[in-house]
Amino acid sequence: TFSSCRGEARAASGGCPQAGNTGAAGRGNYFSLLCALRPTTAAALFVERFGISESDAALLITATMLPLAIAPLSYGYLLEAVPAMRVLRWSLVGLAISELAFVLVDSFIVLLGIRFVQGLLLPAAFTSVMTFISGTAHSTRLRRSMSIYVAATIVGGYLGRLLAGLGASLFDWRLFFVVLAAALLVCLALLGRLYVPTRLETPRPRPGDAVAILRDPTYLSTYVSIFCLFLVFAGLLNFLPFRLHVLMPGLSSSITGLIYTGYLLGVATSLGSGRIAAMVGNEQRTMIIGFGGYMLALLSTLVPNVGVLFGGLFLFCGSMFLVHSLATGSVNQRAAQHRGIVNGLYVTFYYSGGVTGSYLPGFVYEHVGWPAFVLLLLGVAGLGIGALLIGQKYTNLLLTTPR
DSSP: OHHHHHHHHHHHTTSOGGGGHHHHHHHHHHHHHHHHHTTTTTHHHHHHHHTOOHHHHHHHHHHHHHHHHHSHHHHHHHHHHSOHHHHHHHHHHHHHHHHHHHHHOOOHHHHHHHHHHHHHHHHHHHHHHHHHHHHHSOGGGHHHHHHHHHHHHHHHHHHHHHHHHHHHHHSOHHHHHHHHHHHHHHHHHHGGGSOOOSOOOOOOOOHHHHHHHHTSHHHHHHHHHHHHHHHHHHHHHHHHHHHHHHHSTTOOHHHHHHGGGGHHHHHHHHHTHHHHHHHHSSHHHHHHHHHHHHHHHHHHTTSSOHHHHHHHHHHHHHHHHHHHHHHHHHHHHHOSSOHHHHHHHHHHHHHHHHHHHHHTHHHHHHHTOHHHHHHHHHHHHHHHHHHHHHHHHHHHHHHHSOO
């Protein structure tokens, strides 16, 4: 997958050595996202192994999402002083060590601590990959390169869930974590083949600049919508394994992992988001339509049938990554300056939604049931549409107001 991405980027830049870095650096990000998401499929195993509740098992994701929600802006300072490739290399080393530690401990509290450390390392990897790509990709292909980056995170998220489930079902749940640690070290070695510029400059974030950006309704509406988007996404996928085990008791972890095949449609909608928006008319309208598909997919999960759930996840993931890709491009296109801060705020809102969705909706599921849980997520998705409509109204007002 990433060899083809690398070749495409190289061809687009007329053979410039920097362009090949998109796919190769993406490998590190790809396996980093495997680290972030692979405990989700095995959540039921952790419930049995440690005698904990379903919402406590979901803390394994929350513990990682929490630093992801608060760290991205601070890494702007680090990347101002330290080359992005050095940050990426050290984050991969740390992630590999943490994966091995994950299989050696028998305390759930210690596991949560390891996941929190991974949550500190993951934004370093994500931010450094994005900084490296933006600094080396040809200007005419930057948007395409970032689409490949998003597609890499989708494939990593999917395989993290699928392979963790298959490994737990066919072998031992620890095996996948060991293999992932080895894969991260292989990625570390491959990074040595990349062309590395002497320095990649990034603007130093300043609190005043961040506040000024948040006062702009066009930015704020996108940030609020992306918060809602990932809250719903994390909420549904975090607790979906428990729903599957209710519908089909004794369902194997491998089948639970296969249910996430809908992720693959997200690759297509991410890479084709620009063309879809062109057909619809504009990006904001397309994002609203994407949220509509999101809500339709949520409604399908009320049908007590695993086959319907399987089909609904294709629409759910396709809609999610369509909105995500367009929102990323939208804020960057709008930003004439302070792009580091704009993207840092985007990542912060995105993962703040993930933190909230990975744990809090679980209380509704545990104490009220699945229909109320889905109703809550539908309400949050509706708030996301409302934010986009407000942003679109403000944009139209700017376009029609005489200057």
